[in-house]
Amino acid sequence: MLQANGKKLFESCGCEAIYTSCLYQLQYITGIAPENGCAIIDKTGTTLYTDMRYMEAAEKLLRGTDVTPVLYKQSDVLERLAAYKEVGVSFDQMSHIEYVTLEKAGAKLVNIDDKITKAMIVKNKTEVEQISMAGWIAEDAFIELLPEIKEGMTELEVAALLEYKMRKFGAHGIAFDTIVAFGSHASVPHYETGLTKLKFGDEILIDFGCKVNGYCSDITRTFLFGDDGKHEEFKKAYACVLAAHNLAKEKIVVGMTGKEADAIARNYLIEQGYGDLFTHSLGHGVGLNIHEAPSISPKGDIVLEEGMVFSNEPGVYKAGEYGIRIEDTVILENGKVKSFMPKTDKNLIIL
DSSP states (O other), X not given: OOOOOXXXXXXXXXXXXXXXXXXXXXHHHHSOOOTTOEEEEETXXXXXXXXXXXXXXXXXXXXXXXXXXXXXXXXXXXXXXXXXXXXXXXXXXXXXXXHXXXXXXXXXXXXXXXXXXXXXXXXXXXXXXHHHHHHHHHHHHHHHHGGGOOTTOBHHHHHXXXXXXXXXTTOSEEXXXXXXXXXXXXXXXXXXXXSOBOOTTOEEEXXXXXXXXXXXXXXXXXXXXXXXXXXXXXXXXXXXXXXXXXXHHHHOBXXXXXXXXXXXXXXXXXXXXXXXXXXXXXXXXXXXXXXXXXXXXXXXXXXXXXXXXXXXXXEEEETTTEEEEOBEEEEEETTEEEESOOSSOOXXXXX
């Protein structure tokens, strides 16, 4: 059975009804996300409006939940929304034309973005299972990929092979565009994978993840394709990034703010002389979106709670030379950090 969270969201918002057409919010509320659909939640339950392309599948998938699929007709939706005293919507995820259309129809709209964030930030058992599966698939694909990486392959070839393997192991899709960076390209944290060919002695940075029922995993591994004896500085920096990663995993606990959690890794890297080279936050929330709350950053003011899922990804980037990032998706469980990526060795791999 799919996980439908419409009732949870409705009870936390205090509005007479909630409306959304945002795909990830539809996935959260109903368990599925048909294109060109929308949902209305009120005290009677959740109605998913969709078209004939999805109706048969929706009826089967939603059987046993409190979600009722019906055929979409704009006039029906607008008439229903106009009858409520107020309708909670996500201003962040609503287009201007949609807002104007609903307002002209007489709907009284109230922004509930903060309440949606609060409802989604703590994952339930079913959500954790999906994220865990996405993590296991990503790791299995990476483990199988490593012996197949050969000199002369392009970054895009490696990315395509990894994505194929994630699909083979059961992923429903990729969580974001896979980053494969050879050599000095790794110094760009969000490098655009290209046609550069792998050669002996290159470092390889791969940032990847997949989706299971809409829920994401996010993992980065950095390693060497052979050792040409020119990587002493890289190896020293790698050891520091790994130490920062492990320190964050050990020290982050429930009750900290995102800022305090970020400082664990950041302060260590500053002490080691790499503070200026750690150019992004320690982590971000992971769920139906690859980047969501909470923010584990110098500006992260959200207090971390049991069941929150986020990335632990310290990094060091020396422009034009090398980049190192070691990333797991993790959860706060029993007050402490637990990784969804237990199978891959984070010690420096040399192929």
